[in-house]
Amino acid sequence: MLEDVLPIETSTSSICNNVHNVSERIESEIGEEKFAYVEGCPAQWGKLPKPEKPITVGIDGGFVHARDGDNRKAGWFEVIVGKSMQEKKDNKRFGYVSTYDTKPKRRLYDMLINQGMQMNQRITFLSDGGENVRSLQQYLSPQAEHILDWFHITMRITVMLNMVKSIRDKDQIIVEPKIEKIKWHLWRGNVFKALGYLEEIFDEVEANSEKQTEKETKFWKYAHEFDEYITANQGFVVNYSDRYNYGETVSTAFVESTVNELISKRMAKKQQMRWTKKGAHLLLQARIKTLNNELKDQFYKWYPGMPLISDALDKVAA
Numbered sequence: 001m002l003e004d005v006l007p008i009e010t011s012t013s014s015i016c017n018n019v020h021n022v023s024e025r026i027e028s029e030i031g032e033e034k035f036a037y038v039e040g041c042p043a044q045w046g047k048l049p050k051p052e053k054p055i056t057v058g059i060d061g062g063f064v065h066a067r068d069g070d071n072r073k074a075g076w077f078e079v080i081v082g083k084s085m086q087e088k089k090d091n092k093r094f095g096y097v098s099t100y101d102t103k104p105k106r107r108l109y110d111m112l113i114n115q116g117m118q119m120n121q122r123i124t125f126l127s128d129g130g131e132n133v134r135s136l137q138q139y140l141s142p143q144a145e146h147i148l149d150w151f152h153i154t155m156r157i158t159v160m161l162n163m164v165k166s167i168r169d170k171d172q173i174i175v176e177p178k179i180e181k182i183k184w185h186l187w188r189g190n191v192f193k194a195l196g197y198l199e200e201i202f203d204e205v206e207a208n209s210e211k212q213t214e215k216e217t218k219f220w221k222y223a224h225e226f227d228e229y230i231t232a233n234q235g236f237v238v239n240y241s242d243r244y245n246y247g248e249t250v251s252t253a254f255v256e257s258t259v260n261e262l263i264s265k266r267m268a269k270k271q272q273m274r275w276t277k278k279g280a281h282l283l284l285q286a287r288i289k290t291l292n293n294e295l296k297d298q299f300y301k302w303y304p305g306m307p308l309i310s311d312a313l314d315k316v317a318a
Contacts, residue, residue: 023282026289026298030110033103036139040119045142051121053087055112058149058252059127059136061098062263067274077277079284080133082108083258084115085249092292095262095284100277104136114294117141126252128152129233148236150187151251156226157183163222166215175201189239191230198227262287 059082068074081095094111096104117123123144125137129152137146157179164175178197185193201223212220230237240250262284289295300306 019286020279020282023285025302026285027282030103031106033106035105037105037109038119038139038142042142045120048118048120051118052089052116054122054124055115055117056085056124056249057108057112057126057137058083058085058249058255058258059125059133060252060255060259061128061130061133062259064263064280065274067276074274077280079263079280080104080136081255081258081262082111083255084111085254086115089115090293093258093262093288095258095288097277097281097284098132100281105140108136109140112140114292119143124249126249128252129229129236146236147238147250148233149250149252150240151253153186153230153237154183156229157186160219160223160226163215163219166213167219168216171216174204186230186237186240188241189237191234191237195227195230195234198223198230202227261291 059080061078061080063076064079066074066077077100078098079095080098081093084092084094092111092115094107096107098104101107112123119142121141121143123141125144125146126149127133127137127146129148134146137144160179161176164172164179167175178201182194182197185191185197202220243250286295289298
């Protein structure tokens, strides 16, 4: 199609190389990575202009088929992506290959600065509670609130409810209602009660089981993992019911479209290609700049004469 439309010879390899060159130039302009980006002190923050509407940032991940040289069966690697939303402003996106990028926090910080963040502005981060994502969010803003994503909580509970059907009937009668109560208490932010019901399940059923089937063993293992997950993230569990009633975001569901835009549509869904970490990361940066409507401004910065040419073409077209 490009050969039919454009008055020049093209090839997929040259297009790919040009995209990589552009992305590498963008990457070279990113500032140094820091442990913390909070600047100033409370006295200085109090003198800042009144902040704009709060910013909500959701972070999630996806997996891409990997290749390593000629090895086209190198497994998978993880890509972390996120979306920043603010009322009356365009959404912004960011992303990186988690085991390749060396400046993930700087990348997130730059996105927030482009969104207009200042040190006295409220920011809410939602994520699945993973340690790599949690450390990414820390020390970016003194007004940041970190919340464990409700979607990932209820997804695990749903798995448990499906798995509980495989255990003995008498145990199922005890376990299933208590899992529902766990979900109810977590929805209202009561971690203490939720963990208490988990302990009751372990004490009443697991301890009395003489011989477990393979499916029962699998269920109890998953239930213990859920207990560890909630315990590790209990400081980030909030009253989701109140937030939902006040129209505030409680899950990273809005990031699913970003996962599709940046990962699934080009790198995973119905695609047979396998990617090197570098290749996937560089393509990701070009897609992010395009979707954020920042690529043109990037070229204007590199080539100051471009705006004049663009204005002249607009006048001719008019």
